[in-house]
Amino acid sequence: MDSTPGVTIDLTVADQDSKRFGSAPSPIKIGAVRMHGWQVHPISVASDQFDGADAYLVKFNYELGTTPDTPEMNWFELGVELREGVVVDAIPHHTQPTQTSVSYIVNDHLNLVPATNGVTPAAHLPATGETIHVFGVGSSGVRWQYWATSDTGVRWGSRVAWLVTLVDQETTHLDLTTIVRFDQRPTLDWNVLPAVTPADLRIELPTATNPRAEVTTQPANGTTVALLPSSPRVFISYTHDNNAHKQLVRDFANLLIKCGLDVRLDQFASPARKDWFLWANDNIDNADFVIIIASPKCLAVGEGKIDRNEHPGMHCELGIMRDRLQGNRRLWEQKLLPVVLPGESLSNIPVFLQPQAMDRYEIDELTEDALGDLLAAIHHGTEDNSRSPVVLMATSARRALADS
The missing domain is CATH 3.40.50.10140 (Toll/interleukin-1 receptor homology (TIR) domain)
Structure with a gap:
């Protein structure tokens, strides 16, 4: 577990009319998101895979808290953007409220797939109890969006997310920008817009003198695991x-x-x-x-x-x-x-x-x-590309690393 202090991102809103007149909005704090206790595990990959880039499994713990007497949220979203590298896969995937707890392995395509009986899992997700969308897999960033139920707003409390990333072999840190977005349910006396404030985060990567538990990939048994298509x-x-x-x-x-x-x-x-x-x-x-x-x-x-x-x-x-x-x-x-x-x-x-x-x-x-x-x-x-999803991911990873 990384010993770096946690990062807190304030949730604020501003008068909706302020941008129309070009004046500086006065933010009102309605809550906060706190990220803490992240974990990084190196993933063993063959030297001829992904042009020799290093792979890591990263876990994020974060908590949503809101101020009493403010309108409930329709949805809440946490995003992380890598300044270098590519997100190969991320969980939760698109999830319904009925999703039960699931353990995952990392297969040799670097996909996070459900673990079978007798296989040691690399990651675990508790039951969700909410609808979750994920955006950005295959790019330099990923966003998890949590939806409210029809009767109540987005729930407060803790959540967990995992991602698999490829970075250049010379990389010693993951430098991230974290962004929180949300949409509140409108009320007659609440004429505001979210004020988005990004926060920077640096996560130390394991080294030879600072070993961490390593994740070993599992064979895909000759089958291609379909990656989630990028949401339009x-x-x-x-x-x-x-x-x-x-x-x-x-x-x-x-x-x-x-x-x-x-x-x-x-x-x-x-x-x-x-x-x-x-x-x-x-x-x-x-x-x-x-x-x-x-x-x-x-x-x-x-x-x-x-x-x-x-x-x-x-x-x-x-x-x-x-x-x-x-x-x-x-x-x-x-x-x-x-x-x-x-x-x-x-x-x-x-x-x-x-x-x-x-x-x-x-x-x-x-x-x-x-x-x-x-x-x-x-x-x-958006269904006009018939190439193998693994080929698509490998191409996307090489392009992202080349552009970083």
Whole structure:
């Protein structure tokens, strides 16, 4: 166990209107997440695997605590981003509340898979009692997202997570950035946004003079263990027509997250000062899909029938989309998804999105069943790579190590 003092990340919120006026928000503390008692175990791998990189199994213990009399959370998320290296696998995987306790081994593909009888496990997870989504496996970072039940908010208390990482053989420390995100259930007198504050963490890696228990990989018995597919990343572009429309979009975004999508929305972004053009450009280009929400103001911006000083964010976002569409129509016709939410009209989709000639997604109620066509389009669009999952992971690991 690492003797480094624990890291505490304060959970704070700020006035939702502060970013609209560019003033510095005054954060209100509503709780904290404390990470402590992490463990690192070297994993023995063959010298010809993964270009000779070193592999480690890392355990994180962390606790969520919140302040009384604040609204409950719809979801809470802990993320760790490696400054060097790649996350090969991570547990919990996508998990339902009925998931019982499970012990895992590390197989020779560096997957964390359930241990069979008579095999010494390398990692253990207690029963979850909640829905968990995981994002980022195969990249330099991973995020675990914990969902509330329908009746109560996200539970307080302790949690545990594990990851397998590959790093360069010269690496002596894991330098991480930890980020906590959350979404609170709205109330009439609670007009705030989360204020995200990252924290840096350094974890010492085992050395010859500082031995730790080593994890031995288990043979995969000639079978390929399917890795979890990366959750599609979705950016939602919309105009702030009014508060009711903003809340409708937020509810829609939370429903997509509940369905396992990696959703980016301005209402989930930190209120810290930022260049919103760069923020929008990054999210549009790096999303697997961009959802454009139909509304009267969206139509007015898209058709150039509103002063360009009004809704500057949407002018920026739709301008980027038109430019990308002109440059690569085959790609962006599939990537841009116009959506009509309950109470809105098909006629409010800008014409450059071709609402009559191409598919659009009309949702008559915010339920998982009503999202069927939209989710089918998103998941079908991400199933275009037929290579072996092990080859994909090895390729991803080499690329991440080369870029670090």
